[in-house]
Amino acid sequence: MPKYTRQQYLTLFVFAVADFCNAVCVSLQAPFYPMMAESKGATATQYGFVFGVFELIVFIASPFYGNYINKIGPKFMFNAGIFTTATTCIMFGFLDRINDTNTFIGLSFAIRIIEALGNAGFLTASFSIIAKEFPENVGATFASLETCYGLGMIAGPTLGGALFEVGGYTLPFVSLGGTLIAAATLTYCILPSHNEFSEKESSGNIFQLIKVPSIALSAYAIIASSISIGFLQATLEPHLRSFGLSPLQLGLMFILNGAFYGLFAPLWGWLCDKHINPNIVVIIGAFFTITTFLLVGPAPYLPIEHITIPICIIALVIHGMGFGAELVATFTSAHRDAVANGFPDDIQTYGMVSGMWASTFALGAFIGPSVAGALFDLIGFEWATQFVVALHVIVALAFSAHLCCKKKTPNEGLYTKIHNSLAVTDAEKACLITTSESKPRISPQVSIADSSYNSGISDSSNEYYVS
Structure with a gap:
């Protein structure tokens, strides 16, 4: 805690x-x-x-x-x-x-x-x-x-x-x-x-924010995860109608998603903050969601002839876990990526990222039920679920490629924060940036606001990160 x-x-x-x-x-x-x-x-x-x-x-x-x-x-x-x-x-x-x-x-x-x-x-x-x-x-x-x-x-x-x-x-x-x-x-x-x-004054806008590749990927993942929940809200009831469930039983089926989302969301948040790269958590969430929509159909190419209530319950539980992983991890990573790509660490940036998150989630919540209903009428529930599977396969592949292509620096994350209150002098800054054999690494969290410091230390920043 x-x-x-x-x-x-x-x-x-x-x-x-x-x-x-x-x-x-x-x-x-x-x-x-x-x-x-x-x-x-x-x-x-x-x-x-x-x-x-x-x-x-x-x-x-x-x-x-x-x-x-x-x-x-x-x-x-x-x-x-x-x-x-x-x-x-x-x-x-x-x-x-x-x-x-x-x-x-x-x-x-x-x-x-x-x-x-x-x-x-x-x-x-x-x-x-x-x-x-x-x-x-x-x-x-x-x-x-x-x-x-x-x-x-x-x-x-x-x-x-x-x-x-x-x-x-x-x-x-x-x-x-x-x-x-x-x-x-x-x-x-x-x-x-x-x-x-x-x-x-405003230091940017949401369109500049979306131009950052990692944030654009997060926006897509938010839309895909929001579409998945909207898809189930629109089509799960007619899919299960043949079982003759009572309104109470149907209501409990719909609660499973939210209940397990609520249970696991704090765990995903804790992992993203301290232990795991949020992009990895997004990939885990995407695989959970893919599993859900392969089972809940079930997918026509799986050796499962008909959906059963136990399989549906398991699928919805898995979806609640995966849905939470994607939403929490994208929110966390988008804020970090914005600051790491030169946006100021202030309320303006937080507002832009938060607006982007809320907006893309709402877009998915609007698209999900609309597309779900049309696909349900056109090709049936079993094949319609493959639309959501395809969206999350793209999420998993895109985030995996991003992780592989991202330039990795040794000892990433091992930094000491030097606050301005410690009165770091210009001479001390010079010592930090002129060493040759044991040159300290500068945190990518600091934006390079002043080109006179090629080391990455910002003259306008109040904080310096060194290993």
Whole structure:
């Protein structure tokens, strides 16, 4: 367990509460909104797009938030995002008062779009603050909070359904939205401001970020992993329909992914922070996901004639583990790679990387169900799963090639950090860079901001890394 300061523990606490409550509000309408929409005369296509537009808006808005987080301010963006999500959740609870079909669907779209804008701001700011507050434990902290978010996504439909049975359509939205407003008040009082970063000029944009090959690979892996979960959400139920499972049993099958994602995500984060190259963790996650989609079909070319419930359970458990490995490792490596490739180690960079992560995840979540439904109708579930297999074969091969081609330096990672507070003199710097036989290695984490130092030491940096 890392040693955290009191401020870090408080930050973890409010993040955990906010992540859980936000996920509950975003997901609570799944069990009963379709029924309400149909009672107003809406078709499945219409209310299906109400769900789908959420991810599309997150995809569009997240890069914008990431680029301008240093001007908006991470704390303001975080709290404004939570407050927006909470108020739109409450507003969604009064749609049952509207009887006209077009008005009902139109307002559903409008509220869901605004809710997505709030959620995108919340996610981008929270990921950025994590990277700033926990620079030595980004992976483990991100994974732990993702566990809270995953638990909220699981609890949302359950709590929503229970409250719907008790008090009707409005009660779930008002009560759980009110809880999120209380969480927003808590974060406003406790969360650090990071005001020192708010006036800095932008040092790049998300398009420059994606030009870095390793970050582009991470973006692709995020999309592929997000497509995999969206694929199952759209097609697993009709695939298992022949077994005659009860709604409760089907619900438990869907929970397996999230439960094992939540269980293993902190482990993957700990490994990425201290023990294993995150790219290796991505490859492991890709192989787990490939195994899942070979089994859950099962693949037509495997010697398994029919899917069985035990095989499906095993496949979903493996998917939860692999899904977590890919998401946590890509988040960790993207932040490191951005700084290692010359982006400043500040909130602006954290915001751009976080916006990229949230945006690409949302894109995959939008593509996954859409492609899954079309392929399911066209070629059946068994062959449709090979689309996800192919995506993750590419992930495994691309990351393996990147690891092999990456220039490796001996004794990589064995550095001593010399802070500016130690008053390193110009003479001492000269000693570091003019030795011939025992020339110290400079950490690739330091950007070469001043070409006058060919050794890699940056004049503008406050930290120096030597072996």
